[in-house]
Amino acid sequence: MKLTILKHWLNEAMQHVSKAINGKNTLPILSGIKMDVTPQGVTLTASDIDTTIQATIPAATEDGAQIVTVEEPGSVVLPAKLLVEMIKKLPKEEVHIETEVGYAALLKSGKTKINMVGMDPEEFPAVPALTEERSFTIAGADIRDMIKETVFAVSTSEQSLILTGVLWQLEPSKLTLLATDRHRLAQTAAEVGDGDNAPIKFVVSGKMLNELIKVIPDKGDVEITATQSQVLIEVGRTRLYCRILDGNYPDTSKIIPTAFKSELVVSTKAINAAVDRAFLLAKEEKTNIVRLETGEDNAVTVSSNSSGLGSVSEQLEAESITGEPVRISFNSKYMLDVLKVIDSEQLRIGFTGPMSPIIIKPVDGKDSLYLILPYRTTN
Amino acid sequence: MKLTILKHWLNEAMQHVSKAINGKNTLPILSGIKMDVTPQGVTLTASDIDTTIQATIPAATEDGAQIVTVEEPGSVVLPAKLLVEMIKKLPKEEVHIETEVGYAALLKSGKTKINMVGMDPEEFPAVPALTEERSFTIAGADIRDMIKETVFAVSTSEQSLILTGVLWQLEPSKLTLLATDRHRLAQTAAEVGDGDNAPIKFVVSGKMLNELIKVIPDKGDVEITATQSQVLIEVGRTRLYCRILDGNYPDTSKIIPTAFKSELVVSTKAINAAVDRAFLLAKEEKTNIVRLETGEDNAVTVSSNSSGLGSVSEQLEAESITGEPVRISFNSKYMLDVLKVIDSEQLRIGFTGPMSPIIIKPVDGKDSLYLILPYRTTN
Numbered sequence: 027m028k029l030t031i032l033k034h035w036l037n038e039a040m041q042h043v044s045k046a047i048n049g050k051n052t053l054p055i056l057s058g059i060k061m062d063v064t065p066q067g068v069t070l071t072a073s074d075i076d077t078t079i080q081a082t083i084p085a086a087t088e089d090g091a092q093i094v095t096v097e098e099p100g101s102v103v104l105p106a107k108l109l110v111e112m113i114k115k116l117p118k119e120e121v122h123i124e125t126e127v128g129y130a131a132l133l134k135s136g137k138t139k140i141n142m143v144g145m146d147p148e149e150f151p152a153v154p155a156l157t158e159e160r161s162f163t164i165a166g167a168d169i170r171d172m173i174k175e176t177v178f179a180v181s182t183s184e185q186s187l188i189l190t191g192v193l194w195q196l197e198p199s200k201l202t203l204l205a206t207d208r209h210r211l212a213q214t215a216a217e218v219g220d221g222d223n224a225p226i227k228f229v230v231s232g233k234m235l236n237e238l239i240k241v242i243p244d245k246g247d248v249e250i251t252a253t254q255s256q257v258l259i260e261v262g263r264t265r266l267y268c269r270i271l272d273g274n275y276p277d278t279s280k281i282i283p284t285a286f287k288s289e290l291v292v293s294t295k296a297i298n299a300a301v302d303r304a305f306l307l308a309k310e311e312k313t314n315i316v317r318l319e320t321g322e323d324n325a326v327t328v329s330s331n332s333s334g335l336g337s338v339s340e341q342l343e344a345e346s347i348t349g350e351p352v353r354i355s356f357n358s359k360y361m362l363d364v365l366k367v368i369d370s371e372q373l374r375i376g377f378t379g380p381m382s383p384i385i386i387k388p389v390d391g392k393d394s395l396y397l398i399l400p401y402r403t404t405n
Numbered sequence: 406m407k408l409t410i411l412k413h414w415l416n417e418a419m420q421h422v423s424k425a426i427n428g429k430n431t432l433p434i435l436s437g438i439k440m441d442v443t444p445q446g447v448t449l450t451a452s453d454i455d456t457t458i459q460a461t462i463p464a465a466t467e468d469g470a471q472i473v474t475v476e477e478p479g480s481v482v483l484p485a486k487l488l489v490e491m492i493k494k495l496p497k498e499e500v501h502i503e504t505e506v507g508y509a510a511l512l513k514s515g516k517t518k519i520n521m522v523g524m525d526p527e528e529f530p531a532v533p534a535l536t537e538e539r540s541f542t543i544a545g546a547d548i549r550d551m552i553k554e555t556v557f558a559v560s561t562s563e564q565s566l567i568l569t570g571v572l573w574q575l576e577p578s579k580l581t582l583l584a585t586d587r588h589r590l591a592q593t594a595a596e597v598g599d600g601d602n603a604p605i606k607f608v609v610s611g612k613m614l615n616e617l618i619k620v621i622p623d624k625g626d627v628e629i630t631a632t633q634s635q636v637l638i639e640v641g642r643t644r645l646y647c648r649i650l651d652g653n654y655p656d657t658s659k660i661i662p663t664a665f666k667s668e669l670v671v672s673t674k675a676i677n678a679a680v681d682r683a684f685l686l687a688k689e690e691k692t693n694i695v696r697l698e699t700g701e702d703n704a705v706t707v708s709s710n711s712s713g714l715g716s717v718s719e720q721l722e723a724e725s726i727t728g729e730p731v732r733i734s735f736n737s738k739y740m741l742d743v744l745k746v747i748d749s750e751q752l753r754i755g756f757t758g759p760m761s762p763i764i765i766k767p768v769d770g771k772d773s774l775y776l777i778l779p780y781r782t783t784n
Contacts, residue, residue: 108714111685117678130715138682142715299496303517306490335487336509336521 027063027100028124031083033135035093036121037113039070039081042264044110045237048074058103059110060150061123067094072106073151077234078267079241080153098124101147102131112140154256154267160226161251162196162218166242166261169250172203173235175214175367175394180232181207188273191229196252198222205232206278210360211397212367228252229271238266282397283383286376288349291389292326292342294373298365300340304330305358307338315401316358320347330358345372352377355401356384364396406442406479407503410462412514414472415500416492418449418460421643423489424616427453437482438489439529440502446473451485452530456613457646458620459532477503480526481510491519533635533646539605540630541575541597545621545640548629551582552614554593554746554773559611560586567652570608575631577601584611585657589739590776591746607631608650617645661776662762665755667728670768671705671721673752677744679719683709684737686717694780695737699726709737724751731756734780735763743775 043059051057051074060071067084085094102125113121117136125131129144173192181189186208195202201218204211242248242261251258252270259266304316308330316330324344331337354377365373370388377384386396422438430436430453439450446464450457464473481504492500496515504510508523552571560568565587574581580597583590621627621640630637631649638645683695687709695709703723710716733756744752749767756763765775 105714108685108689112682112717115678115682115685137720138679138717139719140682140686140715140717143713299494300517303491303494303519306487306494307519310487334522335484336519338491338517338519340518341516 027061027102027131028096028098029063029068030095030097030120030122031068032093033113033116033119033121035083036068039068039083039263040110040113042081042241043070043072043079044106045240046072046074046077046079046266047106055103055145055149055151057106058145058150059106060101060103060147062101062147063094063096064099065096067096071150071153075151076231076269077237078151078153080265080267082263084263100125102129103145103147103150104131104142105144108142154269156251156253156256156258159251159253159258160196160223161249162201163247163249164201164216164218166246166248167244168216169248170239170242172201172214172216173239176203176205176212177232177235177239178363178367179205179207179210179212179396183207188229188271188275190233191231191271191275192235193227193229193275194252194257195225195227197225204278206276206397209357209399210363211278211282212364212394213396214392214394216393226252227275228257229273229275230257230268231271234266234268241266281383282395283376283378283385286349286378286385288320288347288352288377290320290326290347290352290375291345291372292375293345294365294368294371294388296342297326297328297373298362300328300342301358301361301365303340304328304338305362307332307335308358310335313401314357314359315355316361317355318352319354320344320352349377354380354384356398357401360398361386364398368394368396406440406481406510407475407477408442408447409474409476409499409501410447411472412492412495412498412500414462415447418447418462418642419489419492421460421620422449422451422458423485424619425451425453425456425458425645426485434482434524434528434530436485437524437529438485439480439482439526441480441526442473442475443478444475446475450529450532454530455610455648456616457530457532459644459646461642463642479504481508482524482526482529483510483521484523487521533637533648535630535632535635535637538630538632539575539602540628541580542626542628543580543595543597545625545627546623547595548627549618549621551580551593551595552618555582555584555591556611556614556618557742557746558584558586558589558591558775562586567608567650567654569612570610570650570654571614572606572608572654573631573636574604574606576604583657585655585776588736588778589742590657590661591743591773592775593771593773595772605631606654607636608652608654609636609647610650613645613647620645660762661774662755662757662764665728665757665764667699667726667731667756669699669705669726669731669754670724670751671754672724673744673747673750673767675721676705676707676752677741679707679721680737680740680744682719683707683717684741686711686714687737689714692780693736693738694734695740696734697731698733699723699731728756733759733763735777736780739777740765743777747773747775 062069069082071080122134131142131144133140193204202215204213249260308314308316310332319327326344329339368388370390372389374387384398441448447462450459501513510521510523512519572583581594583592628639636647687693687695689711698706705723708718747767749769751768753766763777
């Protein structure tokens, strides 16, 4: 293997694939990045078995400008951490790489020479084979928003592994993402053209999706291919293979109320500021409890207290309040997580009683829904 | 106590004084900020006993614009963490504060009401009294630079407490700051007019100086007053009282060589880049060892290796090399710390042998000096 490559192309691809690397991995080969060099260009692969990220660098740009000059094709696995840190600090834009005996590699750039201990590329796990596949395309910015709007609600407990993922439900003309940790739930949907195929469902790790949103660019489409065991997400020249989480995702449809005893419409910014201040005291009690109460003349009072510090009470004016008076307590951290991802200027909050789920929806027509279970409190 | 105050003035003063608060402190009163209200304005004080920071907010600006409206003077101690977080999030610029029974305080801003559990101001430690004082004035930007150029070299080990501080030496027309952790040393001096007084020395905690540089503004002077036990640093409306560290600071003058067997002059940027890349491998071995070797034609080679990862070798061209050939090993982290604070485009490195201190000086005429002890290596 012998080639010359432009630093910033190599660096960008390396940054993308290195997100698959799990520092806790004990398999030495997985601490490396595999580099495959062909006359067409360079492919980098990194993996933690569950997730594999692959990025290709073409030999030339579409305008014909040379990116990679291949003198000798080949493959090698190089230490990822050193490579990622070193490449961006190289003195010149041109980087020369060649393998020597025993998987060792020599990198040269300007008057810098680096000898790296490499590993056998044959030992690197193969990229998953995809069979019985189903594909659809969605705008990158849209799927990134959908992931952000749901992924915060996944469970962080390894006890219920399936809930650490986000449920993707693909119907003939609609994609729904849903996450829940049993205390709260986030759901969002968008129109996606998938023809007349039968609906499918799969669960993708929340951790993996948090990495994915970092590599999705603002422009361009994302192609998603799902099989029984893997989902492949293609973003430009980057391919992310992700193992689908095993197990049955619980049916959440029954816990989402559709009729409400009370509803209020409020400014997202105003309620966010009020809950945020109440949270400052609530968080000192670990439970993060904040109380919400409706009053006369569209008044909404948000309050909290901490035995050692004091109490806070806020009044804001709702756009409208309908139905029975409300007096309910909830985890303000959960509420802030929801308010952070709602773009809509106003939102609608539905209540069905002090012990029943609170439902929050944007007013801008976006097909999203958030659920928070209230706290049982004595007063 | 009853007053109305503008939020951004209160917030700024609070940010400054809160830097004195030590989260590990077990004395409950020191988790609070003391607020003293007089017709002249508001004084805030926070302390961890060793360090006390005080900030005053005048009743009006120099132009006569009202900042504080005092209805009733008084004092109270309020919970610092909550106060600092809450003040900046208050909805309106006007903040009303009044004390109630039992040191409780009520804060109001817009439709936000906060009841805070306060503490007895009589319990708050008094600001240190200063006697037999010596004062001098220095430009804020200058003293900030001098602290940055030395404080990184203080010891982090509590075993030799005196070395966790920076030594200040005030002579009739010169101030010298010096720090060492026995493996390296940093020293810088500036002209300061202090008349014909006898020289004095004192040692100020490095941790405290790191906080101090955050509150020194770009413009304006700093007044420094030293006594036997305290140093007071006045920056605008902020006063920092700091206990002087007890003990004798070791005499370092004998370990600084003044004649060299070899000297090299190099570009600060070039040697920084080379050592930085060599550090990427060196740091994997914990010792951070990097080797420097001079060759023919002003060539300097910087190299390092890591058994598991490989090796790196760099060549750069020195401006000049005089004296015997050099072959020396050192801790690259220590060298990078020095290179980071040197502004000069070029620097001079002096060597007196493979086991003797390495001396680094800027070429721009600044009165600074850095010392690094080399490593004993077998080859």
